[in-house]
Amino acid sequence: MSVTSRRRFAAVALASVAVLAAATACGDSDSSSGSDGGKVTLVVDVFGDQGFGYEELYKQYQSEHPNVTIQERGKGLGLGDYNTRLTQQITAGAGAGDVVALEEGTIVQFFAQADKFVNLADHGANDLKSNFLPWKWEGGLTPDGKVLGLGTDVGGMAVCYRSDLFKAAGLPTDREQVGALWPTWDEFIAQGQKFAAADKKHKFVDSATNFYNIVLMQKAGAGTGYTYFDKSNKLTVGENPDVRSAFELTTKMTAAGLSNNLKSFSNEWNAGFKNGSFATIGCPAWMTGVIKGQAGDAAAGKWDVAKAPGNGGNWGGSWLAVPKSSKHQKEAAELAKFLTSAKSQTEAFKKVGNLPSSPQALEDPAVLAATNEYFSGAPIGKIFAAGAKELKPVYLGPKNQAVRDAVENALRSVEQGKAADAAWQDAVKNGEAAGK
Amino acid sequence: MSSLKTTAPPAAPARGPRPAPRHSPQRGRLLNRLDLRLTPYVFVLPFFVLFAIFGVYPIIYTFWIAMTDRSPLNATISFVGVDNFVELFTNDPQFWNAVVNTFGMFLMSTIPQLLIALLLANALNRRIRGQMFFRLAIAMPIITSTAVVALIFSMIYAREFGLVNWLLDLVGVGPIDWRANRFASWFAISTMVDWRWVGYNALIYLAAMQSISKDMYEAAALDGASRRRQFWSITIPQLRPTIIFTLIISTIGGLQLFTEPLMFTSGSGALSGGSEGQFQTITMYLLDVMNQRFRWGYAGAVALVLFVLIASVSLLNYLLARRISSDK
Numbered sequence: 001m002s003v004t005s006r007r008r009f010a011a012v013a014l015a016s017v018a019v020l021a022a023a024t025a026c027g028d029s030d031s032s033s034g035s036d037g038g039k040v041t042l043v044v045d046v047f048g049d050q051g052f053g054y055e056e057l058y059k060q061y062q063s064e065h066p067n068v069t070i071q072e073r074g075k076g077l078g079l080g081d082y083n084t085r086l087t088q089q090i091t092a093g094a095g096a097g098d099v100v101a102l103e104e105g106t107i108v109q110f111f112a113q114a115d116k117f118v119n120l121a122d123h124g125a126n127d128l129k130s131n132f133l134p135w136k137w138e139g140g141l142t143p144d145g146k147v148l149g150l151g152t153d154v155g156g157m158a159v160c161y162r163s164d165l166f167k168a169a170g171l172p173t174d175r176e177q178v179g180a181l182w183p184t185w186d187e188f189i190a191q192g193q194k195f196a197a198a199d200k201k202h203k204f205v206d207s208a209t210n211f212y213n214i215v216l217m218q219k220a221g222a223g224t225g226y227t228y229f230d231k232s233n234k235l236t237v238g239e240n241p242d243v244r245s246a247f248e249l250t251t252k253m254t255a256a257g258l259s260n261n262l263k264s265f266s267n268e269w270n271a272g273f274k275n276g277s278f279a280t281i282g283c284p285a286w287m288t289g290v291i292k293g294q295a296g297d298a299a300a301g302k303w304d305v306a307k308a309p310g311n312g313g314n315w316g317g318s319w320l321a322v323p324k325s326s327k328h329q330k331e332a333a334e335l336a337k338f339l340t341s342a343k344s345q346t347e348a349f350k351k352v353g354n355l356p357s358s359p360q361a362l363e364d365p366a367v368l369a370a371t372n373e374y375f376s377g378a379p380i381g382k383i384f385a386a387g388a389k390e391l392k393p394v395y396l397g398p399k400n401q402a403v404r405d406a407v408e409n410a411l412r413s414v415e416q417g418k419a420a421d422a423a424w425q426d427a428v429k430n431g432e433a434a435g436k
Numbered sequence: 437m438s439s440l441k442t443t444a445p446p447a448a449p450a451r452g453p454r455p456a457p458r459h460s461p462q463r464g465r466l467l468n469r470l471d472l473r474l475t476p477y478v479f480v481l482p483f484f485v486l487f488a489i490f491g492v493y494p495i496i497y498t499f500w501i502a503m504t505d506r507s508p509l510n511a512t513i514s515f516v517g518v519d520n521f522v523e524l525f526t527n528d529p530q531f532w533n534a535v536v537n538t539f540g541m542f543l544m545s546t547i548p549q550l551l552i553a554l555l556l557a558n559a560l561n562r563r564i565r566g567q568m569f570f571r572l573a574i575a576m577p578i579i580t581s582t583a584v585v586a587l588i589f590s591m592i593y594a595r596e597f598g599l600v601n602w603l604l605d606l607v608g609v610g611p612i613d614w615r616a617n618r619f620a621s622w623f624a625i626s627t628m629v630d631w632r633w634v635g636y637n638a639l640i641y642l643a644a645m646q647s648i649s650k651d652m653y654e655a656a657a658l659d660g661a662s663r664r665r666q667f668w669s670i671t672i673p674q675l676r677p678t679i680i681f682t683l684i685i686s687t688i689g690g691l692q693l694f695t696e697p698l699m700f701t702s703g704s705g706a707l708s709g710g711s712e713g714q715f716q717t718i719t720m721y722l723l724d725v726m727n728q729r730f731r732w733g734y735a736g737a738v739a740l741v742l743f744v745l746i747a748s749v750s751l752l753n754y755l756l757a758r759r760i761s762s763d764k
Binding site: 079090264269410416417436 | 508509510511528530590591594595596597613616701702703704705708710711712713724727728729730731
């Protein structure tokens with residue numbers, strides 16, 4: 001090897017080191033947002049199989065603001081994965097979108113990092129207070145009163161059911177009559193037993209966990225106003241009577257053999273929709289989009305929506321927030337305000353069925369008169385909007401998801417044959433470990 | 437720099453005559469020597485730079501974070517000393533459940549895996565029809581992605597419409613809920629691991645078998661040794677170093693088992709590995725603590741204990757290896 005070629009090798013080696021160094025330095029040239037001569041690119045982070053139904057709204061916003069280009073990420077991403085990624089991005093202070101969606105169960109977790117988010121009050125959000133249901137507005141405020149997020153949708157609560165299976169089992173199929181079948185959850189279970197006696201092939205409910213969540217949110221809304229953590233973030237999984245009674249009602253339902261034992265959002269659960277293996281599912285407004293997406297066209301017209309047992313309730317719903325890592329905070333805040341306006345919420349409702357959190361949108365004829373062809377023409381706007389306004393908020397603690405997983409696991413172990421009492425012990429023990 | 441002139445670099449190779457430098461011979465020689473001295477370091481630098489960033493720094497940081505209560509939920513980080521480790525060892529049944537699961541699945545998958553690989557390699561080492569096809573075929577699973585393997589197997593082991601339960605039904609056995617029963621889930625996950633890795637190990641054994649001298653087999657055959665006898669008395673002893681290598685590789689892989697059990701369930705809460713943690717491994721628990729419970733400090737402690745576990749099992753392997761090789 002001659003000296004010159006040796007030198008060349010050294011040069012190549014040095015160059016490769018330089019490239020590596022440059023590659024590692026690339027971390028701070030944020031790909032999520034860049035501006036180019038007045039042009040602004042805003043990245044919106046959402047989650048869920050159906051996304052948030054904003055596609056048309058982006059087009060409208062871009063045509064009204066020619067300097068803005070909007071990119072959306074996250075459609076198809078599950079909430080758990082989305083939240084893990086977002087937590088890391090927020091903690092690292094880089095990589096998050098300019099506008100990010102925060103879900104009901106996870107927004108409290110970000111209160112502790114409120115200094116990493118733009119206080120939307122600085123961008124005139126306080127003037128918009130009346131655009132949101134009071135409890136939804138408060139849900140987006142940090143304990144010291146900063147506006148962390150603006151409400152997108154609320155869950156509302158209903159029961160979706162397969163009218164063809166109801167008919168075959170000799171139950172009424174009309175949604176008014178079906179709603180009248182179950183004034184209480186105990187009645188719901190009794191009807192389920194009737195269904196089970198007539199139909200051995202299908203199960204009445206998809207899973208214990210979905211049933212449990214919808215019951216818990218309703219009971220907590222009417223009772224303590226919190227679930228696994230009280231409002232001072234003290235762990236109350238073992239003490240909260242609402243958790244206990246929702247758990248017991250669920251194990252009673254499981255013991256009656258009504259559950260199809262399908263883990264929520266799993267492949268088996270998705271297959272359950274396609275195969276039509278269960279007759280009812282606890283149904284917040286966003287669930288209608290899930291059903292339509294999973295059951296597909298083959299089941300169009302077989303599903304219907306009826307009032308849920310008990311008195312209303314809420315499960316789910318999100319807020320839009322602007323992380324401080326955004327390079328265009330002002331533009332991002334404007335976009336968040338636009339996407340959460342009453343008109344935009346109505347648009348999103350039409351697209352994916354997410355129930356508006358704005359009282360104006362809830363009274364919008366387009367929402368009130370909305371029917372869903374897929375759900376046999378059910379007046380979903382009316383069904384879900386009923387009671388949404390009077391709801392009391394349910395406080396979910398910062399580690400809500402972890403404790404919820406532990407309690408859901410205990411409920412699943414009952415489906416797999418464990419005794420209900422032992423499972424409750426597990427729920428408390430593992431819930432306390434998870435919420436530590 | 438004076439030492440440069442007196443001590444020759446040890447790595448300097450003997451070189452033939454080269455054209456004399458035309459300008460300033462002194463300077464040229466100095467540059468040349470510098471070049472000889474520095475170039476090797478420049479060559480190895482990229483690795484060490486990357487290793488420092490992605491290896492050393494995270495390790496040191498893990499030690500630090502394990503002694504804090506760091507969490508995205510805490511505004512400040514406070515030093516808690518060995519509290520995390522005390523909790524881990526005295527008051528965390530879920531962690532020890534994960535340890536049992538990890539070792540259980542490791543034994544349940546590795547032992548059959550290596551045995552089958554050995555028998556497969558032995559079969560492929562003979563003259564058979566379509567030798568090349570079969571040798572390629574056993575290597576196929578290695579190039580498939582773990583996620584795809586896990587996805588397909590979780591369908592095969594599905595409770596409602598799974599292939600295995602359908603076959604069991606054909607022979608009159610009731611369906612098994614593969615995710616509810618601890619040993620059933622271990623078995624299912626072990627078959628995933630084995631499907632993917634048997635071929636890999638078989639290839640390694642096959643390569644080693646082909647380097648065994650044919651003379652030994654011929655001599656044994658002349659002495660009247662059966663094929664079986666040849667396998668146990670010639671092939672296996674000759675393969676010892678290879679077997680130890682595969683054992684160590686399987687140990688490291690087995691103790692870090694993650695994708696297969698994670699993908700075995702889908703939907704929310706997959707990290708909990710079954711309703712009662714039937715198949716939650718240590719790495720799954722680690723992520724559960726970090727991403728669901730937001731206890732980053734505690735997760736650091738879990739990571740360090742996992743490190744110690746792997747190191748001690750590897751040490752055990754090493755001692756075993758040394759003993760076997762000194763037996764020879």
